[in-house]
Amino acid sequence: MGRQDKDIFNPKNEADRAALAALYKSNEEGEGGWYPLGLSQTWHNGIHLTGQLNTPVRAMAPGRIVAARLRMKGGEPAKKPKEYPLGGPQFVLIQHDLKVLDKKSLTEKDPTKWTFRDVKLYSLYIHLYLPEASTQNIPWLKSFAPFLGPAPEADASGPSRKFARVAIARDEPTKKSPGLTFWGPPKKSGSSLVRGGPLSFLGMGTIVEVLAPTEAEESLAKKGYSKIKNPGDGRVGWVRSQANQLVEVPAFATQVQALEKGGCSKLDYPVVAGECIGLVGEVKAGTGMVHLEVFSEENVIDKEDLSQWHLFESDADDDPLCEITGLPKELEPLAYNSSALIKPEQVKKAFNELNDTQRQFLRSSITRNKSFWAVEWADVKKNNEAWAKEFDLTDDQVKAATELMWWKEAQEAGVSLPGKPLVYHYHSLALMEYLAAHLPAPPLFYVIRDKEEFIVEKSDDLNSREEVYVYDDVERRLGKINVPLCVKFKPRWV
Known part of the structure; x- marks a missing residue:
């Protein structure tokens, strides 16, 4: 399927x-x-x-x-x-x-x-x-x-948890993979607070928990950084969060709470x-x-x-x-x-x-x-x-x-x-x-746009440098082909 x-x-x-x-x-x-x-x-x-x-x-x-x-x-x-x-x-x-x-x-x-x-x-x-x-x-x-x-207490009160998704292509010009650098705890530099050293890298799509900064950390937050918990190792650190680099996902918090209950x-x-x-x-x-x-x-x-x-x-x-x-x-x-x-x-x-x-x-x-x-x-x-x-x-x-x-x-x-x-x-x-038996018969040709696959149907719409893939279900063969096929877009898999 x-x-x-x-x-x-x-x-x-x-x-x-x-x-x-x-x-x-x-x-x-x-x-x-x-x-x-x-x-x-x-x-x-x-x-x-x-x-x-x-x-x-x-x-x-x-x-x-x-x-x-x-x-x-x-x-x-x-x-x-x-x-x-x-x-x-x-x-x-x-x-x-x-x-x-x-x-x-x-x-x-x-x-x-x-x-x-x-x-x-x-x-x-x-x-x-x-x-x-x-x-x-x-x-x-x-x-x-x-x-x-x-499980949260039935009468628990206080601020609800906040989650966000990494949604930036890259935060450093030298980075080849999309995502954000995860920085360590802030350090003092003179009278101001600066980010710590790099700890790891959070790929695009990673869900993180956004934490409230302390009063002492507010100055770093104002510079466009968010305090987060890294889901990979549980460490607390910082990422850049300007220009929607972190997108809040409130539904995720609701689902976490439901699983906890x-x-x-x-x-x-x-x-x-x-x-x-x-x-x-x-x-x-x-x-x-x-x-x-x-x-x-x-x-x-x-x-x-x-x-x-x-x-x-x-x-x-x-x-x-x-x-x-x-x-x-x-x-x-x-x-x-x-x-x-x-x-x-x-x-x-x-x-x-x-x-x-x-x-x-x-x-x-x-x-x-x-x-x-x-x-x-x-x-x-x-x-x-x-x-x-x-x-x-x-x-x-x-x-x-x-x-x-x-x-x-x-x-x-x-x-x-x-x-x-x-x-x-x-x-x-x-x-x-x-x-x-009611799926399109292989081999199928398709392209990938915005991480979604689309069937290649006819030659009138393909971008000049777009890669076309072929999948032959019978042979279980998957690979790129350099054929200038073009597409009328429909979701590939049903």
Whole structure:
């Protein structure tokens, strides 16, 4: 789904198809965590993917992290994932606003005739391991972690924290890289105060905390310097801040505070496809797993493709029980309302014995039901006594499930979610295949302007010295080309 990571799935690449088949097999022949139902015959709208502990979990498509749970409510640090009976509570939620080729454009060779349609969906990654102390592999966490302190008191008062972004090409004529020099504590020079010696360099885009100067330091501040905390090493120093060299980012302060308070935090952090957003958490001793789920408010499948998919809508009640009609006869035992299965072991046996045709049917199924993450589990047990008894649902399990819920918290925090938790769900891998097949076919030519990529479409608009890049997804080859192609600008990756 993007140029920037060589490991992104491409349906035309044989190695990628083999890797995808292995993921399907690992999930469908596993102990549980299948799509679209679980061991207790409730909806299970994501898939469990096993992996080596602490390996990167990557964003399936470009988007923005709109919510995450780093700490528990009240700012209490999350325990290790394996200490939670139903998996760790740390998660990342990404909103994707994509553009994919419509049906008629898939066979169109002339890029100037392509037409796109908008697709909005969300991907959820839960049971992650998000270590605050070691964040070098997780860019979004690395941005916030240096500024995270203990949870603020509910009645805390006083000045709020202030953050700014380095936004200057360079502050010294000899500097080749964009950014600002980080100067040490000020020193006295006669009767005045001057900056200290250079300590390090802060690249363009670096977020820093702006601190209030002391009365003695005011004279240096008046000369156009700002006192800051360096996120890299925590040292306090100074940078030049004239002419918008530091641009305040008030939203960042709000997000830092939300992460410190814990629970479901509202964020707004851009990610590219393939970017690491967390690590594989431990669910049992030595076993790593992540739950990947995709949902949307509107059905994202093109109307002309719906005949290849199977839509199932939940019954009208508010519980998560898989009660649907219209399943093929051989799949009916999987649904709670048409099943005599009364133990998780029986459900597992029925699922593991499905043939390839039956598994493909489930992969291409779309379910519209209340999100698992919005369920009130105490009410479910109370209102479905027979089911709770059949599957031995204990009060401890209700408590553990409730601890994982996040939808209500996200809504209260103002996260941009569908208006109601009644949403469309898809098999995560199957939808990735579908969307990848609706992207422009490689090779693609593009240019970079203001750090954004644009597809090369036709020759009438290229700057004379502009570099043109080519990306061939099939060969996974990336490089510059010296061909005077020109462009009609559109976002390159959708």
